[in-house]
Every structure is written in structure tokens, then in C-alpha cells.
Amino acid sequence: MNLRNIFKNGFLILLASLVLSACATQKKAGQLQGDVYTGKDSVEYLASGVADRVFFATNETVLTTASRETLRKQAAWLRKNSKITVVLEGHADERGTREYNLALGERRANSAKDYLLTYGISSDRVSVLSYGKERPVDSGSNPLAWSKNRRAVTVKAN
Amino acid sequence: MLFRYLLILLILMPLKVFALIEVDITRGNLSPLPVAVSPLSIDEKSKSNFKKILEKEDLGSEISAIVENNLKQSGLFNPLNKNAFLQKPDIANLKPRFEDWNLIKAQALITGKVTFVDEKLRVEFRLWDVLAGKEMMALAFTTVPSNWRRVGHIITDKVYERLTGENGYFDTRIIYVSEEGPKTNRIKKLAIMDQDGFNNKYLTLGNELVLTPRFSPTNQMVTYLSYFRNLPRVYLLDIETGMQEVVGDFPGMTFAPRFSPDGKKIIMSFAKDGNSDIYTMDLENRIVERITNHPSIDTSPSYSPDGKYITFNSDRSGYQQIYIMGSGGKNVKRISFGNGLYGTPVWSPRGDLIAFTKLHKGKFYIGVMRTDGTGERLLTENFYQEAPSWSPNGRVLIFYRETKTNSKGEGFSAKLWSIDLTGYNEKMVDTETDASDPSWSSLLTN
Numbered sequence: 001m002n003l004r005n006i007f008k009n010g011f012l013i014l015l016a017s018l019v020l021s022a023c024a025t026q027k028k029a030g031q032l033q034g035d036v037y038t039g040k041d042s043v044e045y046l047a048s049g050v051a052d053r054v055f056f057a058t059n060e061t062v063l064t065t066a067s068r069e070t071l072r073k074q075a076a077w078l079r080k081n082s083k084i085t086v087v088l089e090g091h092a093d094e095r096g097t098r099e100y101n102l103a104l105g106e107r108r109a110n111s112a113k114d115y116l117l118t119y120g121i122s123s124d125r126v127s128v129l130s131y132g133k134e135r136p137v138d139s140g141s142n143p144l145a146w147s148k149n150r151r152a153v154t155v156k157a158n
Numbered sequence: 159m160l161f162r163y164l165l166i167l168l169i170l171m172p173l174k175v176f177a178l179i180e181v182d183i184t185r186g187n188l189s190p191l192p193v194a195v196s197p198l199s200i201d202e203k204s205k206s207n208f209k210k211i212l213e214k215e216d217l218g219s220e221i222s223a224i225v226e227n228n229l230k231q232s233g234l235f236n237p238l239n240k241n242a243f244l245q246k247p248d249i250a251n252l253k254p255r256f257e258d259w260n261l262i263k264a265q266a267l268i269t270g271k272v273t274f275v276d277e278k279l280r281v282e283f284r285l286w287d288v289l290a291g292k293e294m295m296a297l298a299f300t301t302v303p304s305n306w307r308r309v310g311h312i313i314t315d316k317v318y319e320r321l322t323g324e325n326g327y328f329d330t331r332i333i334y335v336s337e338e339g340p341k342t343n344r345i346k347k348l349a350i351m352d353q354d355g356f357n358n359k360y361l362t363l364g365n366e367l368v369l370t371p372r373f374s375p376t377n378q379m380v381t382y383l384s385y386f387r388n389l390p391r392v393y394l395l396d397i398e399t400g401m402q403e404v405v406g407d408f409p410g411m412t413f414a415p416r417f418s419p420d421g422k423k424i425i426m427s428f429a430k431d432g433n434s435d436i437y438t439m440d441l442e443n444r445i446v447e448r449i450t451n452h453p454s455i456d457t458s459p460s461y462s463p464d465g466k467y468i469t470f471n472s473d474r475s476g477y478q479q480i481y482i483m484g485s486g487g488k489n490v491k492r493i494s495f496g497n498g499l500y501g502t503p504v505w506s507p508r509g510d511l512i513a514f515t516k517l518h519k520g521k522f523y524i525g526v527m528r529t530d531g532t533g534e535r536l537l538t539e540n541f542y543q544e545a546p547s548w549s550p551n552g553r554v555l556i557f558y559r560e561t562k563t564n565s566k567g568e569g570f571s572a573k574l575w576s577i578d579l580t581g582y583n584e585k586m587v588d589t590e591t592d593a594s595d596p597s598w599s600s601l602l603t604n
Contacts, residue, residue, distance in 0.1 A: 097501035097515050097544045098369060099414040100471060100478055103427065103434040103455040106411055110432030129388060130411055130429065134367055139341035139570065141562040
């Protein structure tokens, strides 16, 4: 075995251990990246492979890379199904005042809506509805439950 | 009219000005004043008449029990046990034997008489200074019998005013949101009750989500948020007639409504394209005015009692903070500078303080600060609580508190709580169901 091979094998081993430890951390953190939910619990599908919702960090309305990918798939699906209109429902977790959360939910829903519009979806096919913190999907009072509740959900309106 | 029900008030004797007992209300309930509330005396004939009408065995005792409970709940008074009273109610009302009342350490004594006159309820009561051996106040009311609980509240207000030098807050109501069902799909109804939890009534059926009801200054109207037809909009409800109407014609969500102090305008947030700003609508001419114009979230507006200023919540600094501005939207000034996030500012009816909700390091606080942001004082800390509303005398705050839910979805509750401005006398306000978003009325009798 030459030096080069040793280096190569070592690299593979290192890589494998990195992957393993990444799995371990992800399990520990419970499907969270930062505090944005990355799991599939509660997610429903508008069509095969087209998830209906995107998740947000605490007090944030910016879309993550994963959220943008989900919305691109939604936009493609909406283009294919041009008769369908949708409501974007914006939600917040329970860790905020009711009134501010109504505004935050509206902002989250619009953040998702704006992204759909950049993919050529007509704005009259997309309306928004904020529920603030009134309709959590997970009733738990813990960071994982809160992360599932900070969401914008695309719901078929017709 | 529901609230202004035939209430004749007459002063029996001139008020004595040399009261010796006084309640120091700046220190809270450190040493509540011992007070004896003698059952109001009632003659046999009146007794049987009221029994027929109201199904109350002894209306005199019932009314004095209301007074007693109110005084106790205030935290400023310690009503003494009736078993220790030596003097009979009717005699005590004529001329108390002050030595007897002194013996049980009562400093103030309340006596009175209930009679049935011309189908009406007549109540007279007297407040006595036991140590000085003098009458401090004597009043009589005549009203319809069904108003009997309010009579108890009015007596309490008069006693409270005489002994503390401040307006009372007992003849008042609370409007709130009644909550039932699973946390993920709560059924919410508007509900109204007397300040002491009695006479609870539901004003909506629960078919649509309703939030944040607030009284008009005269207590006849309520403004609130309803999701009727899945369109979250600010509504106006006439409590007497049940008539409802949407406020304004906004192409999007309106929320966080409150009345202006003169009752002529509704101030609220309007959200459009991800931006919430503050607007007012004049209820007479329907003119809508935009008050803030900023890409941040501006919400939870509340007027100063003179109507000249507005305090509100904005995240224009990057995080939720409290601001004040002129009523036209000029001279916006941030006033909250402590650690954490601040929300739900509400101007005190006295004008000198702003109550708020604060979120800091995962805990929620109800606090007060001066209108320039100085003198921040946190009254209570908990897992979750928010939305303080002032008693009409600016003395007590009512708010709601939610408990933690475990991962099985158990343990959740939402309840109303009240706390004295001093941070003392924190207690749960009983409601039939879970409850949130309380709003305190002004005094029903002015």
C-alpha cells in the first residue's frame, strides 16, 4: 500500500465517521436545523413529491434553502394545474403575543407567496390567511413542537 | 338599557370630612384593614317578597356577602368572620355599639338595610369608623330587584372610594374569550361576566374563531377580531342588540382593535403584503386614516386617556419593542430599552403608566413602565402570560396565562389572572371554561 492509498482510505474512514456523527447529531436535535423544522411529521402532499408546507426559524420570515426548494416544486405543480387556486396559511408558535403573531403569520404566508410569484404564478391564484398562533399542528410546549408550528401551508382553495 | 338601569342614588347625610381611618394603597396588601361587614338587615315581608322574585332566602346577607368578597379580593381589606359579631344587623345599622366592634378588632364597619318598596329594591348602607366612633358615609339606592348583585358592587365601590381616596372598580364587567376543545382546534366564544365572575354570558356561538374583544368607553359596544367566513376582520358588536358589523372595507386582515378614549374611532392594524401598519376608522363618517407607514410590523395600538398619544408595538428595530407617537402618527419614539422583547402596550387610565408583556430568556412577564420608558417594573413571571388590561381606576391588571403542554398533549390550560399594580395579590379569576384575552370595562355607574 502506498502513501496515496493510505491517505485515500483514511479519508474515506474520516468521511464515514463524519456521516455517522452527523446522523447522531440530527437524531439528538430531533429533526431541527438551527431551530427550523426539517422533518416530515405533519407534512401533507399537494401531489406526489410536492410537500404542502415550509418552516421558519423563531421570529423569522425568511425562507430557508429547503423551503425554497419545496416552493419551487409547488410552483411547478401550480403551473401544471392552472385551474387550482391556493390559500397560503401563515402560522406562528405559541411563544409570542397573540397580536404580534397574527402579523408574523401574515408575513410568513406572504414570504412564501412572493416566492411562488417569482416562478410565474399569478397573484390572483394565491391568497393569504394568517392564523397567528391559533392553529398549532403540534400542541406540545417544546422546541420541536414549536418548530413544526412555525409554518406556511399551501392549501387548495378549489 | 342594560347597564344604566334605573339607579337612584341619594345621600342620606352629609359626608363627614374628618375620617380617621385610611387605607394606604401604595403598599399593597401588607396589612389589610380589618373590616366588619354586618349582614344587611331585612324585614320579614321584604324577605318573602324578594324570595319570590329572586329565589334568595335572605337578600340582605346575599348582598353583604358580595361586598365582603369584593373587599377581600382587593387585597386591601380583611373582612372579619361574622360568627364573632355581637350586635344584630338591624340595631347595628341604627347605632353601632362601637366597643363590641372594637373588641373584635374591626376598624371599619358596614351596616345596612334592605326593603321591598313599590316592586323595587331599596338598599341603604352606612360606613362607620369604629375607633373614632363616627359615621363616615350613608347612602341609599333604589333599583329593580334583578340588579341586586350590582348593588353589592356599588356599595363596595363607595366604601373603597371613601377609605382609599381612589375610584373603585367593582361595578364593572370583564369581556373575554372563552376557550374549549383541543389546543390544535380551539373553539372560541366571546363571553362577558361581572368582575367577580358572576352573570357569565356567551355573546357568540363558537362557529368562528374570535379574538381580542375590547369595550367601548361606555361599555355598550365591543370591538374584536372574528374569522367569519375565514376572513380575519375587526368587528363591532352592540352588546344589547347583538348587532354585528365589520369595521371598514380593508382588502386584507385587520386586527388588534381598540376604541379611542372618546369612543369615536377604532384604532387597529391592517396587514397587507406582509406588512402590518396602524390605521384608524372614524365610526361616524367612516373615514380611514393611516397612522404608521413603515415596512416593519406595527401592531397592538393603545391610546393615552387624553387621546393625544398612541403607544404601540413595532419590530422596526429588528425586534418587538414599545413605541409612542402623537395620535396623528408623528414623533415616533421608542420607549422600551430593557433586555428581551416587548409587546401589548396598554396605556393606564390614569395616564402615567404603560403596562406590557415582556419575553426574556424563555419567560413571560407582565410589567409596567412610565410613558417615557423609565421605571420599568416587572410584576409577575411565568411560562406564558400576556395581554394585560387595566381596571378602570388603574389599580389592578387582568391578563391571561397559559400552562405548558407535555409531549402527549396534556397539561394545557388558559386562565385569567389579576394582579395589583404593586405586584401583590396575584390570583386566578374563576371562569366556567378556559379563558383568554380579558378586557376590563369602565365603571358601569359614573
